[in-house]
Amino acid sequence: MTRPDEPQIHLGVFFTGVGPNLLWTEPDFPDHTAVDTFVDTVRLLERGLFDAFFLGEGLRVRENRGQVYDLDVAGRPDAISQLSALAAVTEHIGLVATQNTTYNYPADLARRLASLDHLSAGRAGWNIVTTDNAWTGANFRHGGWLPHERRYERAAAFVEAAKELWASDGTEPVERDTDLVRLRSRATVPPSPQGRPVLFQAGDSGGGRELAARHADVVFSANTEYAKAAAYAADLTARLARHGRTRESLRILPGASVVLGDTPAEARDKARWIREQQINGPRAVAYLEHYWGTDLSAYDPDGPLPDIEPVEGELDPSRGTLRVEQRTGKLEQIQKWRDLAAERGLTIRQLVTEVSGGHPAFVGTPGSVADEWARYVRTRAVDGFNLLPDRLPASLTEIVDRLVPALQERGLYRTAYTGRTLRDHLALPPAA
Numbered sequence: 429m430t431r432p433d434e435p436q437i438h439l440g441v442f443f444t445g446v447g448p449n450l451l452w453t454e455p456d457f458p459d460h461t462a463v464d465t466f467v468d469t470v471r472l473l474e475r476g477l478f479d480a481f482f483l484g485e486g487l488r489v490r491e492n493r494g495q496v497y498d499l500d501v502a503g504r505p506d507a508i509s510q511l512s513a514l515a516a517v518t519e520h521i522g523l524v525a526t527q528n529t530t531y532n533y534p535a536d537l538a539r540r541l542a543s544l545d546h547l548s549a550g551r552a553g554w555n556i557v558t559t560d561n562a563w564t565g566a567n568f569r570h571g572g573w574l575p576h577e578r579r580y581e582r583a584a585a586f587v588e589a590a591k592e593l594w595a596s597d598g599t600e601p602v603e604r605d606t607d608l609v610r611l612r613s614r615a616t617v618p619p620s621p622q623g624r625p626v627l628f629q630a631g632d633s634g635g636g637r638e639l640a641a642r643h644a645d646v647v648f649s650a651n652t653e654y655a656k657a658a659a660y661a662a663d664l665t666a667r668l669a670r671h672g673r674t675r676e677s678l679r680i681l682p683g684a685s686v687v688l689g690d691t692p693a694e695a696r697d698k699a700r701w702i703r704e705q706q707i708n709g710p711r712a713v714a715y716l717e718h719y720w721g722t723d724l725s726a727y728d729p730d731g732p733l734p735d736i737e738p739v740e741g742e743l744d745p746s747r748g749t750l751r752v753e754q755r756t757g758k759l760e761q762i763q764k765w766r767d768l769a770a771e772r773g774l775t776i777r778q779l780v781t782e783v784s785g786g787h788p789a790f791v792g793t794p795g796s797v798a799d800e801w802a803r804y805v806r807t808r809a810v811d812g813f814n815l816l817p818d819r820l821p822a823s824l825t826e827i828v829d830r831l832v833p834a835l836q837e838r839g840l841y842r843t844a845y846t847g848r849t850l851r852d853h854l855a856l857p858p859a860a
Contacts, residue, residue: 438812
């Protein structure tokens with residue numbers, strides 16, 4: 429049973445749909461766009477008493493050198509549409525849609541999110557993201573209309589307008605008239621039992637942290653390693669105070685992977701195998717093509733780095749949400765990689781495995797991972813984790829059947845849902 433003196437760990441699953449984390453090329457991996465895959469996944473998570481199922485979103489299919497990047501999932505349904513279908517087959521789990529503030533309209537998106545929240549009886553969440561690149565904007569005939577440094581300015585005005593619409597009874601219009609957000613609209617959807625959708629925010633820049641401190645209920649952070657997590661929590665706590673908020677008004681859920689084994693050695697071996705599968709030969713070569721800007725398919729992924737010079741110019745933004753500072757200075761970055769590869773004798777695949785990042789993994793037995801998580805939440809470095817599965821359904825089944833009981837034995841995790849809304853699950857204060 430949970431103990432009143434122990435903090436409770438909050439868990440979500442971030443179902444990205446893109447990127448190397450999921451081993452979706454495995455023969456038994458379920459159809460990635462089939463509704464049954466999503467239904468089976470959320471029902472498994474609901475059995476594990478998870479707080480939320482968190483969908484990634486993409487406004488344009490990723491490319492590599494101008495062609496569809498078929499090493500990632502090339503297309504997926506709209507997140508709000510998917511989650512609306514899942515609301516009908518679940519009772520408790522929160523349903524979080526990633527939605528962009530740059531290429532949506534506040535009144536329209538507020539109405540669609542309010543609809544999901546109403547139809548799910550108060551289980552909707554909105555992961556607020558921004559975009560500044562013209563590659564995505566081309567799908568909306570906007571191009572690069574929003575300067576990089578103003579994307580969070582628009583996001584803040586966008587969120588403020590949405591919150592005002594959700595708080596309105598529809599008798600009076602909500603009006604905004606600035607250069608970034610203009611609207612005159614009335615609310616058309618009744619409020620849900622939780623008042624409004626729970627607001628998630630994933631930006632880690634100064635602007636992103638300020639947006640989180642002003643508006644977010646939950647932060648999806650990349651600061652997973654303990655020292656970074658503690659520093660991030662301290663920084664956000666200070667920012668919250670400047671906006672008249674307390675630490676109790678915000679939940680911090682960094683992204684993480686989990687690899688479990690019966691022994692520490694077995695877990696380490698499994699983690700090594702997973703990483704090798706995630707960074708396969710074609711993916712390693714494609715990763716370098718993104719920096720070299722040219723066809724490298726003739727190079728052996730288990731051989732040395734390319735001996736040709738890269739094409740000049742900043743990185744193509746089509747392969748993700750790289751910040752401007754990450755898209756420039758690529759020549760210096762490539763030289764650092766060459767020096768590292770020469771010093772340590774690394775192949776293309778070995779180098780990419782080391783430098784391509786990703787959220788850290790907790791690797792060990794169920795008991796050792798549970799003990800490590802206890803340290804995180806007891807010190808309020810985090811309030812839980814947003815987990816990124818590597819295999820479906822295997823990695824999530826292991827967490828539900830093995831890690832969840834270990835957390836429950838320590839009094840760190842619920843033994844039953846005690847509320848019905850996402851806000852209830854996260855133990856957040858009522859929406860203003």
